[in-house]
Amino acid sequence: xxxxxxxxxxxxxxxxxxxxxxxxxxxxxxxxxxxxxxxxxxxxxxxxxxxxxxxxxxxxxxxxxxxxxxxxxxxxxxxxxxxxxxxxxxxxxxxxxxxxxxxxxxxxxxxxxxxxxxxxxxxxxxxxxxxxxxxxxxxxxxxxxxxxxxxxxxxxxxxxxxxxxxxxxxxxxxxxxxxxxxxxxxxxxxxxxxxxxxxxxxxxxxxxxxxxxxxxxxxxxxxxxxxxxxxxxxxxxxxxxxxxxxxxxxxxxxxxxxxxxxxxxxxxxxxxxxxxxxxxxxxxxxxxxxxxxxxxxxxxxxxxxxxxxxxxxxxxxxxxxxxxxxxxxxxxxxxxxxxxxxxxxx
Amino acid sequence: xxxxxxxxxxxxxxxxxxxxxxxxxxxxxxxxxxxxxxxxxxxxxxxxxxxxxxxxxxxxxxxxxxxxxxxxxxxxxxxxxxxxxxxxxxxxxxxxxxxxxxxxxxxxxxxxxxxxxxxxxxxxxxxxxxxxxxxxxxxxxxxxxxxxxxxxxxxxxxxxxxxxxxxxxxxxxxxxxxxxxxxxxxxxxxxxxxxxxxxxxxxxxxxxxxxxxxxxxxxxxxxxxxxxxxxxxxxxxxxxxxxxxxxxxxxxxxxxxxxxxxxxxxxxxxxxxxxxxxxxxxxxxxxxxxxxxxxxxxxx
Ligand SMILES: Cc1cc2nc3c(=O)[nH]c(=O)nc-3n(C[C@H](O)[C@H](O)[C@H](O)COP(=O)(O)OP(=O)(O)OC[C@H]3O[C@@H](n4cnc5c(N)ncnc54)[C@H](O)[C@@H]3O)c2cc1C
Ligand SMILES: Cc1cc2nc3c(=O)[nH]c(=O)nc-3n(C[C@H](O)[C@H](O)[C@H](O)COP(=O)(O)O)c2cc1C
Ligand code: FES
Numbered sequence: 001x002x003x004x005x006x007x008x009x010x011x012x013x014x015x016x017x018x019x020x021x022x023x024x025x026x027x028x029x030x031x032x033x034x035x036x037x038x039x040x041x042x043x044x045x046x047x048x049x050x051x052x053x054x055x056x057x058x059x060x061x062x063x064x065x066x067x068x069x070x071x072x073x074x075x076x077x078x079x080x081x082x083x084x085x086x087x088x089x090x091x092x093x094x095x096x097x098x099x100x101x102x103x104x105x106x107x108x109x110x111x112x113x114x115x116x117x118x119x120x121x122x123x124x125x126x127x128x129x130x131x132x133x134x135x136x137x138x139x140x141x142x143x144x145x146x147x148x149x150x151x152x153x154x155x156x157x158x159x160x161x162x163x164x165x166x167x168x169x170x171x172x173x174x175x176x177x178x179x180x181x182x183x184x185x186x187x188x189x190x191x192x193x194x195x196x197x198x199x200x201x202x203x204x205x206x207x208x209x210x211x212x213x214x215x216x217x218x219x220x221x222x223x224x225x226x227x228x229x230x231x232x233x234x235x236x237x238x239x240x241x242x243x244x245x246x247x248x249x250x251x252x253x254x255x256x257x258x259x260x261x262x263x264x265x266x267x268x269x270x271x272x273x274x275x276x277x278x279x280x281x282x283x284x285x286x287x288x289x290x291x292x293x294x295x296x297x298x299x300x301x302x303x304x305x306x307x308x309x310x311x312x313x314x315x316x317x318x319x320x321x322x323x324x325x326x327x328x329x330x331x332x333x334x335x336x337x338x339x340x341x342x343x344x345x346x
Numbered sequence: 347x348x349x350x351x352x353x354x355x356x357x358x359x360x361x362x363x364x365x366x367x368x369x370x371x372x373x374x375x376x377x378x379x380x381x382x383x384x385x386x387x388x389x390x391x392x393x394x395x396x397x398x399x400x401x402x403x404x405x406x407x408x409x410x411x412x413x414x415x416x417x418x419x420x421x422x423x424x425x426x427x428x429x430x431x432x433x434x435x436x437x438x439x440x441x442x443x444x445x446x447x448x449x450x451x452x453x454x455x456x457x458x459x460x461x462x463x464x465x466x467x468x469x470x471x472x473x474x475x476x477x478x479x480x481x482x483x484x485x486x487x488x489x490x491x492x493x494x495x496x497x498x499x500x501x502x503x504x505x506x507x508x509x510x511x512x513x514x515x516x517x518x519x520x521x522x523x524x525x526x527x528x529x530x531x532x533x534x535x536x537x538x539x540x541x542x543x544x545x546x547x548x549x550x551x552x553x554x555x556x557x558x559x560x561x562x563x564x565x566x567x568x569x570x571x572x573x574x575x576x577x578x579x580x581x582x583x584x585x586x587x588x589x590x591x592x593x594x595x596x597x598x599x600x601x602x603x604x605x606x607x608x609x610x611x612x613x614x615x616x617x618x619x620x621x622x623x624x625x626x627x628x629x630x631x632x633x634x635x636x637x638x639x640x641x642x643x644x645x646x
Pocket of ligand 1: 382453540
């Protein structure tokens with residue numbers, strides 16, 4: 001928050017009367033200041049190289065890596081994906097090259113692109129999460145660590161760390177203990193827990209600087225031709241616009257309980273207005289996942305659309321919009337002008 | 347010529363029925379000028395507010411410089427996305443990504459090339475044939491399908507190729523039988539130096555095997571596998587993976603879209619498609635109690 005607007009100030013700005021467009025979108029997640037709030041969602045931006053064919057990654061607020069695990073993992077057999085209405089069902093099995101290859105090949109390349117990089121980590125047990133965090137400690141260019149708590153928990157067959165407050169807190173504590181001070185740790189939660197607020201509280205108590213909400217939600221599809229489950233993994237994670245209302249609900253509930261904890265909103269964001277919805281619910285940043293499969297340039301487009309949506313509502317800065325939907329009824333928020341609404345619809 | 351793909355809004359020029367398939371011509375100059383045979387385009391279906399998020403990927407049949415640069419694809423209507431495409435009219439707009447994937451590698455010298463196609467996959471061989479002919483290669487075709495209506499381009503193959511052999515399972519066109527049945531004979535007759543293939547997995551497997559028996563290199567496009575398993579076409583989603591031997595002998599799960607669709611036939615572990623071979627890099631360890639890899643209940 002401290003370096004808001006650095007390098008992009010205008011003379012007016014110092015008096016607080018006017019901000020540049022660059023400033024309007026600046027945001028922060030704990031100690032991490034971001035030029036804009038649009039990130040990629042973990043596992044959905046490849047290594048970064050694939051998206052970089054279409055736009056400069058430095059235009060993103062940050063790039064979130066696919067969850068890194070200690071060892072190389074081949075993942076699950078195909079079919080790994082099924083298309084569902086406004087969504088995707090995927091069962092990937094966390095494929096990836098493992099942390100050594102990631103640090104050797106992928107992270108240095110991302111740093112070269114001048115994009116802030118948030119490293120997502122996933123482990124097979126609390127120790128593995130802790131080890132990964134220690135492994136990242138001495139590595140320059142890690143802007144933040146995101147803890148994927150939807151990874152399968154070996155001690156809880158079929159379950160994940162994120163379903164139980166104690167398990168989630170243990171993982172976050174292990175990561176925080178080894179992470180460099182000043183590097184924010186974000187806990188990423190899936191919505192299919194009994195009470196997401198309880199788990200969010202446990203993570204913040206354990207030292208999470210922020211929360212990423214949400215990961216995919218368990219679902220299933222059956223192929224009417226083969227009469228068998230459509231995915232090799234039988235059930236899979238539902239993502240895309242189909243889960244957006246669930247994600248917005250999670251962000252709203254958690255922001256109500258923890259108004260000072262930064263939240264990265266994820267789940268079905270495909271347009272600037274979708275992103276705005278998350279910001280109004282309480283997110284300080286948003287991450288775009290499945291939309292990248294449909295449109296590799298969704299990130300810069302959503303950013304532009306969000307900027308236009310804020311301007312159309314007379315909202316001077318993103319920070320002013322965070323959590324605005326929580327204002328009591330009767331408060332008159334900035335209203336969008338009918339002609340601007342018309343523009344958004346076309 | 348630039349190597350990077352583009353995202354573009356393309357205008358439909360024509361959509362027409364060709365036997366059991368649909369041929370769609372699109373005005374997309376930026377893609378046409380970058381295109382190399384074997385590459386594909388990824389199409390968004392259903393319009394701007396679509397509920398269908400998976401891109402449909404199609405190998406390019408031909409590019410032409412008419413109308414500023416057109417790209418033609420051939421596809422079968424198998425599901426709601428391809429039905430929607432088949433129903434498009436001239437002047438409709440489509441969101442395209444392309445050209446994507448790795449092209450066929452071309453021989454430097456004028457050699458005898460055998461191009462083997464099955465079903466709509468045969469379409470991508472014509473752009474390849476064009477490049478090979480321009481390099482002075484001799485081009486021989488073998489095309490196959492269940493019956494005459496599912497053999498794409500047999501007349502065109504006869505016209506532009508040095509020879510064309512057709513095999514159909516029901517004998518409605520050419521020889522009765524499969525492509526595999528005629529391949530050894532055609533390789534002998536044409537003194538082929540290299541074999542290229544595009545079509546269903548079984549066909550590609552046969553092409554690779556027979557070429558290998560004759561000591562010939564094979565390059566195949568796993569387009570059909572990519573269409574069945576992929577979601578993005580750009581390499582970000584990791585859903586279209588298949589096992590491939592590397593130079594170092596290690597098997598890796600590579601992406602059909604970004605590491606292919608053209609692969610060296612002898613590198614693909616055809617019998618293991620749709621699995622993770624136990625010896626692949628990062629494969630789950632032995633499935634004994636307490637071992638890693640058995641407890642993947644969920645996974646993101
Ligand atoms: C199956 C096979 C058979 C071969 N047979 C012979 C042979 O008989 N004799 C021989 O001397 N070499 C042969 N080669 C080697 C081949 O000619 C090249 O030397 C080799 O593919 C080099 O690959 P590359 O990746 O370096 O370059 P490539 O990617 O192949 O590029 C080389 C040049 O050709 C252009 N080019 C490549 N692909 C296309 C395309 N699809 N359309 C238009 N332009 C293209 C490129 O722009 C570049 O200028 C063969 C290769 C293969 C894979
Ligand atoms: C193919 C795929 C792979 C994913 N991989 C990861 C991952 O490695 N780590 C993680 O924390 N989330 C992963 N996710 C979840 C996304 O980051 C995101 O939370 C979820 O998809 C919801 O957002 P969306 O609707 O915008 O896709 C993955 C999602 C998909 C679809
Ligand atoms: S289709 Fe997405 S990686 Fe191949």
